[in-house]
Amino acid sequence: MDPRDYGPFPYSPIHTRPKITWPGDARVAVWVVPNIEYFSLQERPGGYGAGKVPDVPMWGPRDYGNRVGVFRLMEVMSRLGYRGSVALNSDVCLHHPQIIEAGNALGWEWMGHNKTNTQRLNEVPAEMEGPIIAEALATIERVSGTRPTGWLGSGLQETWNTLDHLIDNCVDYVLDWCNDDQPYEMTLAAGRKILSVPYSHEINDKPAFEKMHVSPGEFRDMICRSFDVLYREGAASGRVMCIAVHPYLTGLSHRIDAFAEALAYIAKHQGVWLPTGAEITASFRTQLVAA
Secondary structure, eight states: OOOOSSOSSOOOOGGGSOOOOOGGGOSEEEEEEEEEOOOOTTSOOTTSOOOOSOOHHHHHHHHHIIIIIHHHHHHHHHHHTOOBEEEEOTHHHHHOHHHHHHHHHTTOEEEEOOSOTTOOGGGSOHHHHHHHHHHHHHHHHHHHSSOOOEEOOGGGOOOTTHHHHHHHTTOOEEOTTOOOSSOEEEEOGGGOEEEEOOOOSSSBHHHHHHTSOOOHHHHHHHHHHHHHHHHHHTTTSOEEEEEEEOTTTTTSTTTHHHHHHHHHHHHTSSSEEOOOHHHHHHHHHHHHHHO
């Protein structure tokens, strides 16, 4: 898209829109997005300073997430009826294919999330962005057996060209924008369209634990309180709640039980839908057509 002051969509106050109705007349679509990422020992990941390589103290906890934490997340989520919609660095497919096998067995969805979290789309030469997106999606498709239809940028970063590259690669929805509690449609040049599906900066373990330094119990309470408000508001028109987690953070032994308590609290309510991102997108697109 061309540079602009506002996004490729009209400003839309939430109380003025047509009613959204989720399957089963659910008030809230609650989806969990595990960020499963790959960090090379030979590189400094974006956003982590300029220390020397190898940085074993930085790298080790993140590798713990892929060796141990992700399987804790899988056990808790499957036990409570949640399927992950994974923001996946495609290098995980090459180095840790066992994670892909385990996720496939649980019916998890795979979304694109760059090749590795040491790379941001707005930090590479412009001519590399399209090939990076195409390669990441192709690798995930080859290893998982399913072509991703969703995308979350590493660090949620985009360029003016990112949405066009995603559409060129048949990506149907993107999570980067974080500006709504409902999906909405973005329109680019020549009428090309892509959906924004709600992700979260706040109900996200990375800022919660690394920046706000909340306790596991406080993160549980943040999830539950956010759900309570969206559940109440969803009686008028359906809402989307995203819970974003990272295996190296929420997958730790002193945090996993608090996460399980939050998921159990949500699941005990009537009128809650636990979809994948692709299922949210399909339901919303059907309602767009009907409107």
